[in-house]
Amino acid sequence: MEDKLILSPSPHLRAKTNTTRIMLDVLIALAPAAVASMLLYGFHALVVLADTVLAAVAAEWISRKVMKRENTVGDLSAVVTGVLLAFNLPPSIHPLTAAFGAVVAIVVVKQMFGGIGCNFVNPALAARIVLLTSFPKAMTSWTAPIKLGSAKIDAVSCATPLALHASGEDTPLMKLFLGTTGGCLGETCALALIIGGIYLVFRRVISPVIPLVYLSTAAAVSLLLGEDPLFQLLSGGLMLGAIFMATDYTTSPMNTSGKVIYAVGCGVLTMVIRVFGNLPEGVSFSILLMNILTPLIERATVPKPFGEGRHSREKA
Amino acid sequence: MSEQKPLYREFTKGIIKENPVLCLVLGTCPTLAVTTGVKSALGMGAAATIVLVCSNSVISLLRRVIPERVRIPCYITVIAAFVTVVQMLVKAYAPSLDKALGVYLPLIVVNCIILGRAEMFASKHPVLPSALDGLGMGVGFTAALVLMGTIREVLGAGSWFGLRLPLAGSHPILIFLMPPGGFFVFGMLMAAANRLNTRSRRHTPESGCAACPMNEACAKAHEKKECT
Numbered sequence: 001m002e003d004k005l006i007l008s009p010s011p012h013l014r015a016k017t018n019t020t021r022i023m024l025d026v027l028i029a030l031a032p033a034a035v036a037s038m039l040l041y042g043f044h045a046l047v048v049l050a051d052t053v054l055a056a057v058a059a060e061w062i063s064r065k066v067m068k069r070e071n072t073v074g075d076l077s078a079v080v081t082g083v084l085l086a087f088n089l090p091p092s093i094h095p096l097t098a099a100f101g102a103v104v105a106i107v108v109v110k111q112m113f114g115g116i117g118c119n120f121v122n123p124a125l126a127a128r129i130v131l132l133t134s135f136p137k138a139m140t141s142w143t144a145p146i147k148l149g150s151a152k153i154d155a156v157s158c159a160t161p162l163a164l165h166a167s168g169e170d171t172p173l174m175k176l177f178l179g180t181t182g183g184c185l186g187e188t189c190a191l192a193l194i195i196g197g198i199y200l201v202f203r204r205v206i207s208p209v210i211p212l213v214y215l216s217t218a219a220a221v222s223l224l225l226g227e228d229p230l231f232q233l234l235s236g237g238l239m240l241g242a243i244f245m246a247t248d249y250t251t252s253p254m255n256t257s258g259k260v261i262y263a264v265g266c267g268v269l270t271m272v273i274r275v276f277g278n279l280p281e282g283v284s285f286s287i288l289l290m291n292i293l294t295p296l297i298e299r300a301t302v303p304k305p306f307g308e309g310r311h312s313r314e315k316a
Numbered sequence: 317m318s319e320q321k322p323l324y325r326e327f328t329k330g331i332i333k334e335n336p337v338l339c340l341v342l343g344t345c346p347t348l349a350v351t352t353g354v355k356s357a358l359g360m361g362a363a364a365t366i367v368l369v370c371s372n373s374v375i376s377l378l379r380r381v382i383p384e385r386v387r388i389p390c391y392i393t394v395i396a397a398f399v400t401v402v403q404m405l406v407k408a409y410a411p412s413l414d415k416a417l418g419v420y421l422p423l424i425v426v427n428c429i430i431l432g433r434a435e436m437f438a439s440k441h442p443v444l445p446s447a448l449d450g451l452g453m454g455v456g457f458t459a460a461l462v463l464m465g466t467i468r469e470v471l472g473a474g475s476w477f478g479l480r481l482p483l484a485g486s487h488p489i490l491i492f493l494m495p496p497g498g499f500f501v502f503g504m505l506m507a508a509a510n511r512l513n514t515r516s517r518r519h520t521p522e523s524g525c526a527a528c529p530m531n532e533a534c535a536k537a538h539e540k541k542e543c544t
Contacts, residue, residue, distance in 0.1 A: 100489075108500070134491040 019116070023076035025205045029196035030083050030244065036179055036189035040145040041091040045185050049086040051095045055102035056082030063111040077116045081105050084124035087186025087240055088284070089131070092143045092157075097135055101127040121291040122248050125241075125284045132284075142182035158182040161235040162280040176234035187237040197243035206247040209259040210266075214242040217267025225275050238270065241283035251291040258294075258301040265290045326445045330452030337460040338509035342428040346420045347461060348498045354477045356416040357465030358458065363406065363421060365454025367398045368430050372438040372450030374398075379439045391434040396425045429457060460505065467501050468492045 037045040060078035064071045072078075082102055089098055105127035110119045132139045144158040160183045161171040175181055179189025186193075200206045218238060219229035232238070237245075246252060246266055253262050266286050273282025336342045343364075350360040374394050375382075382390045403421050406414045414421060424430065433453055438446040466476065472492030474481055491497040 097487075130491055130496075133494060133496070134489045135487075136490070 019075040019077065022205055023080050025200065025203050026080050026244070027076065027083065029199045029203075029205070030080075030087070030186070032192035032195045033087065033186045033189060033240070034083065036192040037087070037091075037185040040179055040188065041143065041185060042146050044091040044143070045086075047095060048089055048091065048093055048098050048185060049083065051098050052086040052089070052102045053079055053082035055099035056085065056106050059103045059106035060111070063107050064115070067111070069115070072116055075116060078106055081110070081123045084122075084186075084244060085127050087244075088124060088128040088184050088237065090139060090142050090183075091185055092141055093138055097131065097138055101131045104130050117250050119250055121288050122245050122251050125245055125288055125291075128284050129288065144182055145180050145188075160280065161231075162274065165231070165235070166280050170231070171235070173230055173234060176231070181235075184237060184240075187240040190234045190239045193239040193243055197239075200243070200247075206243075207256075207259065209256055210247050210252060210263045211242040213260050213263035214246055214266045214270075215239075217264045218242075218271050221268055221271035222275075225271065227271075227275065232271065232274070236274070236281045237283040241270075241287055242266075245283075246287050246290070248291075251294055253294055253297045253301065255301055255303055258297045261297050261301070262290050262294065265293065323445060323448060326448040327452040327455075330449065330454075330456040331459060332456070332509065332512055334453075335456040335460055335509055336429040336432075336453050337457055338506050339513065340429075340432070341506075342432050343457065344428075344502075346423065346427060347464065348495065348502060349420055350417060351461055351464040351468055351498060351501075352472070352493050353416070353469045354462060354465040356413070357461035359406070359410070359413040360417055360420065361454070361458025361461045363402050363417075364424055364427060364429065364457055365451065366402055367395060367424055367427075368433060368450040368454040368457075369447055370398045370450075371395045371430055372433055372446040373443055375434045375438040376441060376443045376446035382439070387435075387439065388431075391431060391439075392425065395430050395434070399425045429453060464498075464501055464505060467505075468497060472497060 034045075034049060037049070056078045057073055061071060061073045064073070085101055085105055086098065089101070105123035108130075109121060109123040109126045110116070113119050142158055142160055158181075159167075161176060161181050164171060171181055176188075177190050179191070181188050197206075197211060201208045215233055215238070219233055222229045222232040242263075246263065253259050269286030269289060270282045273279060273285055279285075330336065332339075334340060337344070337347050346360055346364075350356045371391070371394050375391055378390070378394070399422060402424070403414075406417075406421060433450060437449045441449070470476055470481060471489050472494075474486065474488040489497075492501065
């Protein structure tokens with residue numbers, strides 16, 4: 001009888017899920033895009049992917065060892081960071097450069113701030129920005145996707161749809177949807193990313209609020225600015241960013257009103273940078289900026305405790 | 317103030333224990349601005365050291381003459397005079413350094429380290445300790461700048477003192493030359509200095525006034541009993 005009486009503080013209802021399971025779900029959701037990147041860019045994609053994942057896991061393991069903390073490699077979060085970083089890199093990137101990015105993501109952005117759950121911005125995105133500012137040339141040389149049955153050419157350079165758009169040339173929407181364009185490894189194939197996103201929402205790993213509000217804000221702003229909304233949604237890293245990057249638990253607001261503010265901010269900033277900025281793409285910068293604003297958004301959207309009157313907080 | 321401290325300690329304390337940049341966190345602006353290269357870092361450090369030694373000595377000599385209420389304008393005037401001299405010398409004999417330092421050379425006038433040492437130290441101590449304090453702080457400042465400049469130039473430009481390095485030269489990491497890289501290196505060096513300091517004096521308290529490197533010169537010195 002005594003064994004059945006368990007005394008414990010709340011919460012009493014616990015979900016069966018844990019970090020490892022959530023990260024595994026994210027990895028499953030990323031799998032279609034990974035397969036698409038290998039089909040599109042061939043062996044290069046596999047090399048970059050394996051490279052960043054290995055470097056991220058090794059960096060996580062070593063930094064936890066050095067700091068004499070409990071090792072967190074098992075929760076798979078470093079693997080997710082590695083995959084996301086690879087998805088943000090061009091296929092032709094040098095393996096050492098990519099590994100450097102993974103080390104920056106894990107050591108500087110994540111572990112120095114306390115490890116999983118304590119990073120102030122998305123590690124993979126911060127690493128992408130570090131690489132972009134450090135190696136601007138290597139980070140903006142794109143290779144064309146492999147054409148099935150074409151002659152054996154190692155790589156053909158080409159521009160991204162957004163860069164082409166800036167110079168007045170448009171890419172057919174179907175090509176954008178299937179991802180047969182130049183771009184970062186995982187960002188081009190909108191179809192694969194959407195499949196992954198639907199899986200995550202279905203598994204309740206992410207709430208659909210941030211991706212939907214982010215994408216619809218971007219579409220609305222592009223309509224206002226006289227751009228083609230469908231083209232804007234399908235090009236660049238918008239799908240990848242909205243589904244996998246902006247929804248990071250640590251760096252996005254917790255409740256729905258906060259999520260809406262955050263996602264609207266992401267959408268507006270992305271389109272403003274794309275249309276008015278010097279850079280063709282603004283997804284990573286806009287998500288990073290909103291990551292930094294997240295604590296302020298949280299403070300502004302503290303939910304009212306049930307049963308509390310309108311003025312009771314001011315009295316207290 | 318402790319009178320029994322040996323004189324050389326006034327010199328050595330500025331190098332690590334009370335390093336103006338890494339421990340007192342003074343003079344951050346020139347530190348971040350001029351450390352993109354070793355050459356400009358060394359030039360900045362030398363110019364600031366000269367001004368620091370001279371202004372500390374003169375202010376220490378004048379410490380009984382300067383009225384308490386207008387001491388800051390008086391310090392600034394003395395410092396500005398020496399900065400003008402140094403600037404003219406640099407312009408005449410090292411025009412390339414003048415170009416590299418740009419606006420940061422005249423800005424030594426408002427460098428917190430120099431004004432801070434005048435206020436914290438020179439106005440309360442005789443000439444010889446003040447000059448040694450200025451020299452120590454100057455050397456500490458220069459050392460921190462050169463160290464930071466070395467890291468940023470080697471990694472960011474692949475060269476050292478303008479000389480191309482064989483290995484690092486082929487793939488420079490540009491971010492180290494930009495402000496984010498500067499802040500990053502600055503933070504890492506501060507952490508290292510902090511580590512060195514806490515290791516050498518483990519018995520001292522880790523928080524409160526006693527642990528603060530500014531303890532001796534703190535404006536709240538008379539409230540010290542309350543603030544521990």
